[in-house]
Amino acid sequence: MTDPAPKHDVFQAIADHTRRRMLKMLADEEMSIAAIVGCFPITRTAVNKHLQVLADAGLVTSHKIGRETRYKLQPEPLIVLKQWLSFYERYWDDKLLALQKYVEGDDV
CATH class of the missing domain: 1.10.10.10 (Winged helix-like DNA-binding domain superfamily/Winged helix DNA-binding domain)
Structure with a gap:
């Protein structure tokens, strides 16, 4: 069971x-x-x-x-939370990369 x-x-x-x-x-x-x-x-x-x-x-x-x-x-149950958050990491990575390019002047 x-x-x-x-x-x-x-x-x-x-x-x-x-x-x-x-x-x-x-x-x-x-x-x-x-x-x-x-x-x-x-x-x-x-x-x-x-x-x-x-x-x-x-x-x-x-x-x-x-x-x-x-x-x-x-x-161990926190793995569920980690998996859920990892799905959204790609969005943060994209935003941080865009911010880096902006700050370094690559976007101007």
Whole structure:
């Protein structure tokens, strides 16, 4: 049987600034929820909700060590984002090349 589709996709998960900050923090190290809460001016419940959205998108995993829940980044789902962005790179490359030609005076 195949895995069920995630509740949230990667784009929904990273749409929020707080969740993007959480991902950046978790890229460096696995962290407890208490440590994550200490980095944000929001309640533990709000942090839990953000982490749940990230988990639903497959971007973080959690495991318990005693009474503590620890979270870790799972970067694989970000490949979808990278693929989507890479499609549009050619447009940026064209625009940057045109800007370079303009600045260097090739277009005058």
